[in-house]
Amino acid sequence: MTYDPATASGWVDAPARKGFFTDTSVCIGCKACEVACKEWNAVPDDGMSFLGSSYDNTGALGASTWRHVAFIEQKKPVDLGMPSTARPGADGDGRADFRWLMESDVCKHCTHAACLDVCPTGSLFRTEFGTVVVQDEICNGCGYCVPACPFGVIDRRIGEKDTPKVGVAQKCTLCYDRIGEGLEPACAKACPTKSIQFGDLDELRERAQSRVDVLHAAGVHDAKLYGESEGDGVGGMGAFFLLLDEPEVYGLPPDPVVTTKDLPAMWKKAGLAALTLLAGAVAAFAGSGS
């Protein structure tokens, strides 16, 4: 039986777990997802500067960036019907020795979510859809979720006093308001190539596997899934990806592990250390009569 995070969190009769399958092999880097996300969720502007990283001036996921399209320019033969710098057929076989990798990154809605585990107020919670959402009104901005996330997704929003939700942790909600009404998340809705697919996680995993099979059959041996396996360090990601290169090329951790996996061992050591201190203090007084 697959582990269902919603049921494990106490939801009764939870609906099927929802998620994203982001197929980077068909992403065209249009950033419609970034725009749709900002518009629907009223995510404020967080500045824009020239970053010198291909067409990516967004930079990274953060409190005010819940979808981020990564752009990587590589010298590598490719034939995916992707935009290329060479005239079609110019080099004889229709291949150019240049490829563009584009990937729309997002919160992974981890099965074992460190952000949620470490949240001391209960602001971060598991929804009935198995997703991970911040309750803005409860978060006191302690910032603990920020270093806890193994993907660097969530952040505390900074800005002027009148910036909405300033000082609290913010990230993708998998459009909790939309999916509750039977709509798909804004990014998936806006994606013109269906690079971002929303649905029941079980079904998405099957779909993703057949897509990999198709790509492998077509000779795209680089194609691999990232985050689809329940055996990974976060128990599988609710939002997983089809990548065409190693995860770290896209700024993703190659082997993420939820930090709370080691927490029982950590508490044990801390308990031992506390006892050591207590014993030391007792010994300091027992040491001599002076």
Place this chain on the structure above:
Amino acid sequence: MSPRGRRRDEFQMVPDAHFTSYYGRPVVKAAPWTADIPAYLFLGGLAGGSSLLAAGAQATGRDSLRRTSRLGALVGISLSMAALVHDLGKPARFANMLRVAKPTSPMSVGTWVLTAYGPMAGLAGVAELRPFLPRSLRDGAVGRLLGAAGTPAGALAALAAPAVASYTAVLLSDTATPSWHEAHRELPFVFVGSAAAAAGGLGLLGASLHDAGPARRLAVGGALLELAAEHRMEQSMGLAAEPLRAGTPGRFMRASKALTAFGAVTAAVLGGRSRVAAGLAGAALMAGSACTRFGVFEAGQESARDPKYTVVPQRERLNARLGS
């Protein structure tokens, strides 16, 4: 252009780490915390250690040590709480910490530990102020109550104190910050050692030579534990130990070791004979403890900002698993 990084650092645990990253950008995010947090780590440790010393001093009739330690705990925990609240994005919502008790969140556990400890340490500290109250208050009901409350409050504070001093290690380690997480085996021992050294140091500074014996022994023992555990920690952290040796955190850690060693030796050799030497040793041990906290804190922040510390160990682990 594939963004490949080849980094050379002055101090290296492993030979040249070839790794790939996305334009050298961080993979994990550094905690949005300021100097409030390392200051809290230091002050909380100082308070916890001091409460233990104060309870012992109370039980063995060492008045000047009891007074110094209780007041140290009061000041330490008060400033700690101020720093913790100040570091929140929404300070007014501090009380939301008390909505839940979550063993998976070291911050939640710490909040409850502090909730148990703070008022007791505070009460014991305030009891020391009784002699300074105007006569009418001092001898009235309030004064008598304070006088009676000091000892039980101090004892209860001492019970919670070891947890106050040790949980902060888990607070840091329970993150994806490489140099904090990889330190998780030894960091609690480094931190309780550091707390004992700081509290012992304060005792050496404030108590009479006659009363300071236990403070001296706690200080020397704490310093030795801290130095030994820190050494072991660096051996066990792999690549993530590197930030502890370079740049700003490296300077803090070197200062910490020098001050702690100097303080311990001075306390052990001269601390029992000369008040001046005891004070000097005490100040050095407290400064060393503070440097440890800032060094460990900053090393973690550095390890989060550089993708090398996230990518290289994970890639090695993955390759080993895939057998390539």
